[in-house]
Every structure is written in C-alpha cells, then in structure tokens.
Amino acid sequence: xxxxxxxxxxxxxxxxxxxxxxxxxxxxxxxxxxxxxxxxxxxxxxxxxxxxxxxxxxxxxxxxxxxxxxxxxxxxxxxxxxxxxxxxxxxxxxxxxxxxxxxxxxxxxxxxxxxxxxxxxxxxxxxxxxxxxxxxxxxxxxxxxxxxxxxxxxxxxxxxxxxxxxxxxxxxxxxxxxxxxxxxxxxxxxxxxxxxxxxxxxxxxxxxxxxxxxxxxxxxxxxxxxxxxxxxxxxxxxxxxxxxxxxxxxxxxxxxxxxxxxxxxxxxxxxxxxxxxxxxxxxxxxxxxxxxxxxxxxxxxxxxxxxxxxxxxxxxxxxxxxxxxxxxxxxxxxxxxxxxxxxxxxxxxxxxxxxxxxxxxxxxxxxxxxxxxxxxxxxxxxxxxxxxxxxxxxxxxxxxxxxxxxxxxxxxxxxxxxxxxxxxxxxxxxxxxxxxxxxxxxxxxx
Ligand code: BES
Ligand code: MN
Ligand code: MN
Numbered sequence: 001x002x003x004x005x006x007x008x009x010x011x012x013x014x015x016x017x018x019x020x021x022x023x024x025x026x027x028x029x030x031x032x033x034x035x036x037x038x039x040x041x042x043x044x045x046x047x048x049x050x051x052x053x054x055x056x057x058x059x060x061x062x063x064x065x066x067x068x069x070x071x072x073x074x075x076x077x078x079x080x081x082x083x084x085x086x087x088x089x090x091x092x093x094x095x096x097x098x099x100x101x102x103x104x105x106x107x108x109x110x111x112x113x114x115x116x117x118x119x120x121x122x123x124x125x126x127x128x129x130x131x132x133x134x135x136x137x138x139x140x141x142x143x144x145x146x147x148x149x150x151x152x153x154x155x156x157x158x159x160x161x162x163x164x165x166x167x168x169x170x171x172x173x174x175x176x177x178x179x180x181x182x183x184x185x186x187x188x189x190x191x192x193x194x195x196x197x198x199x200x201x202x203x204x205x206x207x208x209x210x211x212x213x214x215x216x217x218x219x220x221x222x223x224x225x226x227x228x229x230x231x232x233x234x235x236x237x238x239x240x241x242x243x244x245x246x247x248x249x250x251x252x253x254x255x256x257x258x259x260x261x262x263x264x265x266x267x268x269x270x271x272x273x274x275x276x277x278x279x280x281x282x283x284x285x286x287x288x289x290x291x292x293x294x295x296x297x298x299x300x301x302x303x304x305x306x307x308x309x310x311x312x313x314x315x316x317x318x319x320x321x322x323x324x325x326x327x328x329x330x331x332x333x334x335x336x337x338x339x340x341x342x343x344x345x346x347x348x349x350x351x352x353x354x355x356x357x358x359x360x361x362x363x364x365x366x367x368x369x370x371x372x373x374x375x376x377x378x379x380x381x382x383x384x385x386x387x388x389x390x391x392x393x394x395x396x397x398x399x400x401x402x403x404x405x406x407x408x409x410x411x412x413x414x415x416x417x418x419x420x421x422x423x424x425x426x427x428x429x430x431x432x433x434x435x436x437x438x439x440x441x442x443x444x445x446x
Contacts, residue, residue, distance in 0.1 A: 001131070001434065001437050001438055001441060002434060004131040004132070004133075004437070005127070005128075005131045005430065005433050005434045005437055007131070008127050008130040008131050008433070009429075009430050009433065011127075012123050012126065012127035012130070012429075012433065013110070013426065013429070015045060015123060015126065016103070016110070016119055016120065016122075016123040016424075016429075017103040017110070017112075018041065019038065019041055019042070019085065019114065019119040019122060019123070020101065020103040020110075020112040020113065020114050020115055020119055021101055021102070021103065022034055022037050022038040022041060022101075023100075023101050023113070024037075024038035024085055024086050024087055024114070024146065025086065025087055025088070025089050025149075026063045026086040026146050026147050026149065026150055027086070027088075027089065027149055027150045028089060035063055035064065035085075035086055035146050036064050038086070038146065039056050039063075039064035039065065039066055039085060039144075039146055040056065042066045042085050042144050043055075043056050043066045043068070045123075045126045046066060046068035046126070046129075046142055047068075049126050049129040049130050049134055050070065050129065050133070050134015050135065051068035051069060051070055051129075051134075052069055052070060052071055053068065053069045054066065054067075054068040055067045055068070057158060057161070057162060058154075059154035059155075059157035059158045060154070060157070061154060062146075062147055062153070062154030062155075062157070062158065063086060063145070063146030063150070063154075064146050065143065065144060065145040065146050065147075065158060066085070066142065066143070066144040067141065067142070067143055067162060067165050067166070068141070068142040069139075069140070069141050069142075069165070070134065070135070070136050070140040070141075070142075071139055072138055073137065073138070073139075073444075076137065076138045076139060076444055076446075077139065077168075077169040077170065077443060077446075078138065078139030078140070078141060078167070078168045078169055079138055079139065079140055079141070079168055079170045079171070079440065079443065080140075080141045080143055080166060080168035080170070080172070080403070081125040081128075081140060081141070081142050081143070081171075081172050081436075082121075082143050082144070082145075082171060082173045082174065082175070082396075083118050083119075083121030083122040083124070083125060083144050083173075083174050083175060084118045084121070084122075084144065084145045084146065084147075084148035084149070084175065084392075085114075085118070085119065085122055085144050085145070085146050086145075086146045086147055086148060086149050086150070087113050087114035087117065087118075087119070087149065088117070088149050088417075088418045090113055091418075091419065091420055092420075095420045096111075096420055096421055097111065097421050098111055098112075100112055100113040100422075101113060105426070108425060108426055108427060109414070109423040109424060109425050109426065110423060110424045110426055111421055111422065111423045112422065112423075113422055114422070115415075115423055115424040116177075116410065116411045116415040116416075116417055116422055116423065116424045117175070117411065117415070117417045117418065117422065118174070118175045118409075120174075120409075120410045120411070120424045120429060120432075121173075121175050121409060121410070122144055123429075124174045124410060124429070124432050124433050124436055125142055125144075125172075125174060125436070126142075128433055128436045128437045128440065129142075131433070131437050132437070132440070137441055137443075137444035138440055138443050139168075140440075141165065141166060141168055143166060145158070145392065148390065148391070148392065150352060151193070151195075151351075151352030151353060151354050151391055152354070152391040152392055153352070155391065155392060155395050156395050156399075159395060159396065159399045160399070163399065166399075166400075167400060168400070168403055169365075169402075169403060169404070170365045170403060170404045170405075170406065170443060171396060171400075171403050171404070171405045171406065172406045172408055172436065172439070173390065173392065173393060173405065173406065173407050173408065174408050174409050174410070174432070175390055175407075175409055176386055176388075176390075176407045176408060176409035176411065177386070177409050177410075177411030177412055177413070177415065177417070178409065178410070178411065178428065179382055179384060179412075180412055180413070181412050181425045181427065181428040182377055182378065182379055182428070182431070183377065183380075183382060184373040184374070184376070184377040184379065184381050184382070184408075184431070184435060185381065185382050185383070185384045185408075185409075186361065186366070186369060186373070186381055186383050186384075186406060186407065186408065187359075187383075187384055187385070187386045187407035187408075187409070188358065188359050188361050188383045188384065188385055188407075189286075189321045189356070189357065189358045189359065189385040189386065190321070190356055190385075190386050190389055190390055190393060190407070191284075191285070191288075191289075191318040191319060191320060191321065191356050191386075191387050191388065191389055192319040192320075192321075192323060192324075192325050192328070192353070192354050192355045192356030192357075192389055192394075193316065193317070193318055193319065193325070193352065193353060193354045193389040193391075194316075194317040194319060194325050194329045194332060194350070194353050195293075195314065195315070195317070195350070195352045195353065196314075196315055196317075196329070196332065196348050196349060196350045196351055197314050197315075197348075197349045197351060198223070198226065198312065198313050198315060198336060198346065198348050198349075199310060199311070199312040199346070199347045199349075200219045200223045200226060200310065200311055200312075200340065200345070200346055201219060201309065201310040201344065201345040201347075202216075202217060202218065202219040202222060202307070202308075202309060202310065202342070202344050203216070203219070203307060203309035203310075204309065205309055206306035206307060206308065206309050207306060207307050207309075208305065208306060208307075209305045209306055209307050210305060212307055213307055216307060217307075217341075217342050217344075218307040218308045218309075219307075219308045219309055219310045219311040219344065220297050220308045220311045222311075222340070222341050222342055222344045223297075223312075223313055225339075225341045226336060226339055226340050226341065226346070227292055227313060227315070229336070230290040230292075230315070231290065234275070234276060234277055235273075235274075235275025235276045236275075236276040236287075237276075237288045237289065237290045237317075238335070239288070239290065239331050239332050239335045240331065240335065241328075241331035242288045242317075242319060242320070242323060242328055242331055243288075243319065243320045243321075243322045243323035244286070244287050244288070244320060245285075245286035245287065245320040245321050245322050245323075245358075258279075258280055259274070259280060261413075262274075262280050265413045265414070281384075281385065284385070284386075284387035285321075285384075285385025285387060286320050286321065286385065287320050288317060288318055288319050288320055288323070288328075289317070289318040289387070290315065290316070290317050290318075291315070291316045291318075292313050292314070292315055292316075293315070294313065294314045295311065295312065295313045295314075296311065296312040296313075297311045297312075314351070315332070317332055318387060318389070320356060321356045321358040321385075322356065322358065323356055324355070325353040325354065325355050329350055329353065332348075333348045336348055353391075354389040354391035355391065355394035355395075356389070356394070357390075357394045357397065359393075359405055359406075359407060361383060363404055365404040365406065365443065366404065366406070368439060368442035368443050368445075369381070369408075369439055369442075371438075371442055372435050372438035372439040372441075372442050373408070373435045373438075373439070375435075375438055376431050376432075376434040376435035376438055377431050377435065386407075388417075390407075393405060393407070406439075408432070408435070408436070409432070410424060410425075410428055410429050410431075411424075412425055412428060
C-alpha cells in the first residue's frame with residue numbers, strides 16, 4: 001500500500017494546486033461561478049479516479065456539490081468520503097506572504113487558501129482512490145459539498161434528495177486537524193455555531209454631538225455596552241441557559257506547556273491574559289464562546305462630530321456539544337434584549353447556524369481506524385475535541401442514524417485555518433493519504 005500511495009502523491013499535490021487556484025468562496029456571490037468551476041474540477045478528478053457515476057448536484061439556491069460512486073465488491077460495505085470544496089475569504093490578499101490563490105511551497109508546506117481547509121480533504125480522498133487504481137476494496141461514495149463555510153444551509157435538502165446515493169455504513173469526514181504533523185487524531189466532538197447580527201438604533205438621524213451629546217447617548221456606545229454583556233468579569237460567557245459540557249475525550253486535560261503552545265501558536269501578544277476559567281482544551285472543546293466578528297459603524301477617517309444614530313455588530317456564539325442551536329439562539333436573543341441600555345431599539349437577526357456533535361467512538365470501524373492511522377503515522381491515535389463546527393456531521397447523523405462517523409483530516413496547529421498564510425504540511429498529507437488507504441483495506445477485512 002505504501003508504494004501505491006507514494007506513487008500517487010506527486011500527482012495529488014499537483015491537482016491540489018489546481019484546485020487551490022480556483023477561488024471558490026461560495027459565501028461571496030461574486031465567486032459563485034468560481035465555486036461552480038471548482039465543483040466541475042472535483043467532478044473531473046473523480047472521473048479520472050475511475051468513478052462509475054459522477055454527478056454535480058445542488059438544492060435550490062445552494063452551492064454545487066459532487067457525488068461520485070465506486071461500487072462495492074460483493075458482500076463488502078460502503079464508505080462515504082466527505083470533504084468540502086468551498087473556502088473562506090482571504091482576509092485581505094495583501095497580508096499574505098504569497099498570493100492566496102497561487103499555491104506556493106515553503107519549507108515543506110504548501111501555502112494558499114484551501115490548501116488545508118478543505119481542498120486537502122478532497123485530494124486525500126482522490127489520492128486514495130488513485131492508489132487503488134480506481135478499484136477500492138470496499139464501495140466508496142465521494143461527497144464534496146460547496147457551502148460548508150456558509151453553514152451548509154441547503155445540505156439537509158441535498159441529503160434528503162439523494163438519500164439513496166449517500167447511504168453508507170461508515171463516513172470519513174476529512175475536515176479536521178491533528179495535534180501535530182506526526183500524531184494522528186480522531187476528533188470526537190465539535191462545537192456548534194449560532195451567528196446573529198444585532199442592530200442598535202437610537203436616533204432618527206445624526207445630530208450635532210456638541211448640541212445634543214450629554215443627555216443623548218450614541219448608538220455606538222450603546223452597542224459597546226450591549227456587547228459587554230456577553231461575558232462576565234472572568235471572561236466566561238454570561239448568557240444563561242447554555243450547555244457547559246464535561247468531556248469524554250481521553251485528552252481533555254492540558255498537556256505540559258499547552259498554554260505556552262497555545263499562546264505562540266495563536267500569536268497572543270505578551271501580557272495579554274487568556275479569559276475564562278478552566279483548562280484551555282476543556283474551554284475550547286466543551287464550553288461556549290462568544291465573539292464579536294465585525295461592527296458596522298462610521299470609519300474613524302470618515303467620522304464627524306455627530307452622534308451615531310444606529311450601529312450593527314455580528315456576534316458569533318460557539319455552543320458546546322449537547323447544546324441546541326435553536327434554544328441557544330433564543331437564550332442569546334433574550335439575554336441581549338434584557339441588557340440593551342438606554343431604551344435603545346434592538347433588532348437581532350439570526351444568520352448561519354450549525355449543531356454541535358459528540359461522536360460515538362466505539363465499534364469495528366473505530367478499531368480499524370486506530371490500526372490504520374497508527375500504522376501510517378507511526379504514532380498512537382489520539383482522541384481530541386475540536387472547537388470548530390461542521391454542520392454536515394449532525395445533519396448526516398440525523399439522516400443516517402446507523403452509520404459510524406469518523407472525523408479525520410490533515411490540518412495541524414500551523415495550518416492557520418481561515419487565517420492569513422493558510423498551509424498544508426506536505427509530509428503529513430502523505431501520511432493522511434496512507435492512513436485512509438489502509439483504513440479501506442482494514443474495513444474490507446470485515
Ligand atoms: N473544517 C472547519 C471546522 C474545523 C476546524 C474542524 C478545525 C476541526 C478543526 C470548517 O470548514 C469550518 O470552518 N466550519 C465553520 C462552520 C460554520 C460556518 C457553521 C466554522 O467552524 O466556523
Ligand atoms: Mn473545513
Ligand atoms: Mn473552514
């Protein structure tokens with residue numbers, strides 16, 4: 001198997017570069033056509049890897065997804081291999097060391113938007129199918145969606161419309177990360193997400209800040225006071241009614257040096273304190289987090305001496321495994337309504353959402369994965385939680401309650417997912433492909 005995988009890695013890396021050159025930012029309507037091109041490129045790769053049927057599908061108003069099939073030899077199970085081909089916006093091309101959509105290698109890593117999240121996941125699956133020469137030892141369905149970074153709003157409709165095509169015994173979601181480049185992880189939990197915009201309105205129009213300021217407040221100050229209600233004095237989320245979980249993951253405790261690793265890994269400025277109580281991992285994996293992602297208000301350069309009549313912010317609430325997006329959204333809205341200062345008019349508009357998930361990590365498929373991944377990486381598999389969200393997981397589990405879900409991936413802490421200079425460690429990419437190829441062989445043994 002190792003030789004077969006070695007033989008396909010150079011081609012897989014070249015095709016990864018091809019995919020990375022397509023700016024498939026589905027969340028930005030200006031890139032809708034690019035996202036369609038990206039789906040076509042994935043479909044072509046699937047055809048080239050010997051798929052018997054390849055479809056590009058979309059629900060009404062949704063992004064194009066690719067479904068491809070390699071039939072199961074008689075008596076063998078079928079595995080669904082998941083990844084997503086849409087990517088995050090760049091955050092400003094000028095901040096990147098090399099342009100985000102020009103894949104560039106430096107020190108064994110390939111840089112570019114989507115190199116890790118999640119075009120590496122797409123290419124892991126394609127490379128495995130190539131390593132088997134298009135004849136995998138078990139049935140394979142490849143499912144590559146195009147709106148994950150938008151919260152997968154039409155995915156339930158797609159799962160419903162193509163239920164027969166997508167049914168599988170085991171699902172591998174290659175969209176998570178490993179603790180380091182040579183230590184494989186099976187991710188056991190994800191947080192959910194509840195996003196909303198809040199608008200605070202105080203005045204019908206801007207007024208002279210000297211004439212009216214004093215008795216009359218401004219909307220931007222009101223918004224700041226409102227946003228301050230998200231945390232208590234320790235920095236823990238102060239919204240009542242949210243789930244604060246306790247972990248079943250084996251590695252929930254902080255390792256030696258985790259705080260230092262966390263600080264350097266994330267570029268935390270010297271002297272800046274971490275907020276909230278408890279260990280870092282427990283906090284990220286098992287507890288809610290509230291962040292303000294953006295504010296619409298006059299730019300400083302354009303500001304004048306007027307009281308700002310209205311201001312808007314985007315709040316992102318990560319919710320713990322066991323919580324529910326609908327009740328969490330309601331809890332957040334109620335909390336904001338209770339804390340809006342000075343009688344300001346508050347409007348809360350929900351945006352994207354995704355359910356959290358805790359995976360059941362027992363059974364034959366998990367045993368097979370532990371064997372395959374330990375062998376490929378030369379290190380024991382670790383079970384870790386993850387603070388990010390993948391709406392597909394809960395949606396798929398609801399549609400196919402009998403399937404075993406495995407959460408894998410080829411990201412590492414240096415991948416800078418969603419950030420500037422996103423990258424993939426190419427040696428780990430090779431180990432990830434081998435691990436998944438070995439997993440298929442293990443599952444074929446029954
Ligand atoms: N692959 C990530 C989620 C992730 C990151 C899982 C790191 C494990 C480790 C995924 O593409 C993502 O970014 N999801 C969004 C979902 C949201 C739009 C509902 C997220 O977490 O922000
Ligand atoms: Mn992803
Ligand atoms: Mn992402």
